[in-house]
Amino acid sequence: xxxxxxxxxxxxxxxxxxxxxxxxxxxxxxxxxxxxxxxxxxxxxxxxxxxxxxxxxxxxxxxxxxxxxxxxxxxxxxxxxxxxxxxxxxxxxxxxxxxxxxxxxxxxxxxxxxxxxxxxxxxxxxxxxxxxxxxxxx
Amino acid sequence: xxxxxxxxxxxxxxxxxxxxxxxxxxxxxxxxxxxxxxxxxxxxxxxxxxxxxxxxxxxxxxxxxxxxxxxxxxxxxxxxxxxxxxxxxxxxxxxxxxxxxxxxxxxxxxxxxxxxxxxxxxxxxxxxxxxxxxxxxxxxxxxxxxxxxxxxxxxxxxxxxxxxxxxxxxxxxxxxxxxxxxxxxxxxxxxxxxxxxxxxxxxxxxxxxxxxxxxxxxxxxxxxxxxxxxxxxxxxxxxxxxxxxxxxxxxxxxxxxxxxxxxxxxxxx
Numbered sequence: 001x002x003x004x005x006x007x008x009x010x011x012x013x014x015x016x017x018x019x020x021x022x023x024x025x026x027x028x029x030x031x032x033x034x035x036x037x038x039x040x041x042x043x044x045x046x047x048x049x050x051x052x053x054x055x056x057x058x059x060x061x062x063x064x065x066x067x068x069x070x071x072x073x074x075x076x077x078x079x080x081x082x083x084x085x086x087x088x089x090x091x092x093x094x095x096x097x098x099x100x101x102x103x104x105x106x107x108x109x110x111x112x113x114x115x116x117x118x119x120x121x122x123x124x125x126x127x128x129x130x131x132x133x134x135x136x137x138x
Numbered sequence: 139x140x141x142x143x144x145x146x147x148x149x150x151x152x153x154x155x156x157x158x159x160x161x162x163x164x165x166x167x168x169x170x171x172x173x174x175x176x177x178x179x180x181x182x183x184x185x186x187x188x189x190x191x192x193x194x195x196x197x198x199x200x201x202x203x204x205x206x207x208x209x210x211x212x213x214x215x216x217x218x219x220x221x222x223x224x225x226x227x228x229x230x231x232x233x234x235x236x237x238x239x240x241x242x243x244x245x246x247x248x249x250x251x252x253x254x255x256x257x258x259x260x261x262x263x264x265x266x267x268x269x270x271x272x273x274x275x276x277x278x279x280x281x282x283x284x285x286x287x288x289x290x291x292x293x294x295x296x297x298x299x300x301x302x303x304x305x306x307x308x309x310x311x312x313x314x315x316x317x318x319x320x321x322x323x324x325x326x327x328x329x330x331x332x333x334x335x336x337x338x339x340x341x342x343x344x345x346x347x348x349x350x351x352x353x354x355x356x357x358x359x360x361x362x363x364x365x366x367x368x369x370x371x372x373x374x375x376x377x378x379x380x381x382x383x384x385x386x387x388x389x390x391x392x393x394x395x396x397x398x399x400x401x402x403x404x405x406x407x
Contacts, residue, residue: 086234123243
């Protein structure tokens with residue numbers, strides 16, 4: 001799929017349509033027609049199967065100490081994904097599942113104000129699409 | 139993973155049979171040299187399944203009455219391992235630039251992302267009742283993972299932009315209604331549940347919101363699973379938060395977080 005294509009669900013398209021014409025210029029929309037979301041049992045299993053690298057575990061350990069919203073905000077501001085390997089990213093997204101990725105896409109679309117933002121969202125929609133495909137693969 | 143002692147550290151089922159994280163562990167846990175694919179193939183037939191159950195018994199004679207349950211865990215584990223491999227293979231083909239842009243986007247929404255990561259870090263917090271401690275974010279995430287409020291996704295993310303989402307969706311009601319008609323969803327049994335602009339269609343029946351709300355109150359008492367399914371279908375597929383909020387209010391639940399999910403999540407298939 002082209003790098004300037006966003007694979008969106010209907011509710012996401014509504015948000016995209018609200019963006020300025022200038023921002024939308026050059027971006028293509030494709031319908032995300034797959035919908036093989038995970039069940040709660042599958043998410044539980046994915047959690048049990050999770051195997052992150054040391055870097056990944058470090059990030060998650062920082063999160064495990066979070067006990068309230070204040071601590072959550074603090075931990076969030078200190079997150080650093082730049083050192084994560086692509087395989088770690090795959091582990092994380094697989095474990096989170098498609099609904100969580102959709103949540104990020106939705107929020108990111110609402111705040112999008114640059115081509116860089118849309119490029120990131122396009123990648124996220126591609127990742128979600130790949131996960132939908134894998135979810136339907138067995 | 140989590141090291142905090144006050145967080146749930148183990149998923150249900152783990153004590154019955156361990157979840158394998160890769161092919162090596164899988165072979166070790168099952169005491170077999172058969173591949174994942176071969177086991178997956180066996181699990182498709184009753185005869186093959188019995189063979190796998192025997193393998194489980196041989197390697198874990200102490201399982202006794204839990205062999206069937208262990209078999210279910212192995213089946214799910216096998217499927218998820220294959221899915222994971224397929225996904226990782228695809229992800230590794232993603233250009234580095236795309237990954238960089240992804241992280242930049244994710245980092246622009248740190249709180250939402252952090253909450254999602256807590257779900258992993260806190261060892262299955264989302265189904266162990268820990269998340270409410272994180273306040274509204276945790277509750278929304280709980281809804282998200284139980285699949286109950288798609289708007290946990292929309293709403294959770296939407297909170298970042300406050301009321302923008304609801305407003306945008308409300309303004310785009312025409313488009314949302316159109317989407318609704320295209321997204322007729324299979325409910326339980328053969329029910330088709332569709333939200334239109336001002337009506338709810340369940341199978342052949344068309345109800346206005348008032349009627350639906352009144353039916354939903356009865357449903358809440360008599361068959362919470364059905365109500366759960368209706369709300370889940372309506373919200374995740376149509377994602378018209380505006381309407382969803384209206385319905386919830388009429389049913390007498392200020393927010394989906396007031397809905398008691400206990401025992402219901404287990405029925406999601």
